[in-house]
Amino acid sequence: MTTSALNQLKLHTTIVADSSDLDAIQQFLPLDATTNPSLITAAASQATNLHILKAAFDQAHHEGYQQDQLIERTIDILTVKFGVEILKLIRGRVSTEVDAALSYDTEATIVKAKELLSLYKSYGIEKNRILIKIASTWEGIQAAKALEAEGIKCNLTLLFGLHQAKACADAHVTLVSPFVGRILDWYKKADNVQSYPIDKDPGVLSVKQIYHFYKQHNIKTEIMGASFRSIDQVLALAGCDLLTIAPSLLAELEQDFRVVEHALSHQQSDLNHPYLAEALNEKSFKALIQHDLMAAQLLQSGIDGFIKAREQLNISLRQTFGIDAQIHA
Template identity: 35%
Template sequence: MSCYCVIFFYQTGKANAAVRGGSTDTKFIRDMEIMSATHPSSALSSAISPCRAAPKPSQLSCRSTIGSTPSREWRKLVLRSRPASATGRGVVTATRAEVSIAEGTELDAISKLSEIVPDSVIFDDFERFPPKAATVSASLLLGITGLPRAKYHSAIDSALAYGRCNTIQSPPDRLSCFLSKALVNVGAELVKLVPGRVSTEVDARLAYDTPGLIEKVHELLALYDEVEVPRDRLLFKIPATWQGIEAASYLEKEGVQTHLTLVYSFAQAAAASQAGISVIQLYIGRIRDWARTNSGDRDVDTALQMGQDPGIALATRVYNFVHKNGYKSKLMAAAVRNKQDVFSLLGLDYLIVPVKVLQSLKESKAVFGEKYAFEPRLTPSAAKSIAFRVDESKKWDQVKFTSELGPMTEEMLATGIESSIAQTRRIEEHFSKIWPPPNV
């Protein structure tokens, strides 16, 4: 008998789906990921890069005094080497802390130092890597609707029959209502499945609209209240624009937990941590990917000149900033690609690790002192000794935030928002084709 399952990817907050029949897997239904999307639209680019054309004197004064931009050969050499643990602008070695690994695996050892989250979950195979948290998004809904007999079909069908949405006369508003209800219905099912929190994607079309983001989260909360999902089990995933950070800060003050996504720069993470945002998600591997073929970003070029992997360097710098200042934010490293990334980030709150890497860690016996060291590379005590520039520790405002983003963040943030919007439009188009359902 054929077995059907859904695969959702927590790493990006998006979803993909595959049909498994017997021992054969079909190709994943892939969404438009940030690194595969086309160039961002001029509207989005101009919205986040008003200061890019001509650097201000204040920007020039804080630029690194390290030599010229690394050559392509040098960039490749650094990016192939083992990442160094970075401080605000230097290197620190964390205090060695051996863990008990008698008869244990590498996965057992690293799980004592960071919370490990699989980046994919096959619903009929929880025993290997049980999910601890989940994200519901437009692309997850696309994955569900793209398969016959997929799990949670009924949750989407019931959203299309939701009475309040069906009374809305405007087609765009009605489709938006269907999307919100479908996200909540599936999110409510995932809450029953995982012990941790479920993050719900907020419409990226509102990425530059602070009141709109707040209103949309309130709408989603009201729908979750209807199905009696406790608010402490929920996060709301918001793009890391300045407007997104403002909205998340307002919501956190109301007691609503938020999850900032598409974070590629210190400016985004520093402003978010000052704003009291619950979870900040950094994309380590994607920063490295950009650095392999691009240059001109101050922070990336500085990390490379110091012999550091720019993604690892950013995560370490942000960790040190958060813990030095006592902010409440938890850090999540996504786009982790290999064991080297994992061991370079031990001590970070959450590591989202590919299943193939987890399988390798699970199959390998932990032998202390050999290829990898089972010790925290990041510790609160070490962070306290790190020095940051005065301007980095002062309260971030919109002008400072915008001027410090850098070309990599501008490009990848805009592209990520475009990709998310494309998924939202796709699922709404699908809803428009199948609405009304037979019983409406």
């Protein structure tokens, strides 16, 4: 009997669920899972998760937090609680994101990462099952470098080009998440086209370039393709270290029965990138970002989007628990 594209893909690549939907994770049973503020906000809106919201709020209140700090602490606790629930369903790691508002503050990112890990530890979860997710700004990468030096593993997200990937490699981070779909979206708008052939898809090509660069130079940082728009994009990266895939696309892959071929391998990694041979410093990194309009725009818009999602969750929690009325009572 022909096996599904999803089962074939699992032979080539580690599958990660890009979701905080506990039912979906239980259905597809990935090795790892990733979350972000948008996914946490979506999960928090589900009626079946109200008990998790209440537990997070009660804990923050019990810890003595008041007013704005109460709701911010609730969000951090809620984020970790979803991570804990996810870890009950999977064998691997969960990525938990630092507040995107800290993306340009190295020290604050380090402090927040350790706060999140402390929360996990209070629930009996050790740091080896957590990836701290940080935006791939220069400041974020330097925070990850410091955290990695202390044995805290990081996932650098909102990554749109080889310059960011190189800086992450210089920092010896555990994992990077290059965004396939957002790159495609940007180029479709910039070039005023409806689509690209999969072999010319800018997002797919970007991940392939990073993959070959890492493998050619024996860089140990894992590559996890993310932000997919179609299963064609997913399958075009079969063989990548990891792929984090939304439940809707996992369902499509489960119903697709095409033959999945190994698209990426170490043996193909014979490209040369001499201009990135030297370690990047802050000046050279930021110059490369500034000269890459796509990367610069998508990095900032991604950060802004995650900040907005957290703000939406803030408003939702205030409404759910009548926070303002309680503060002024």
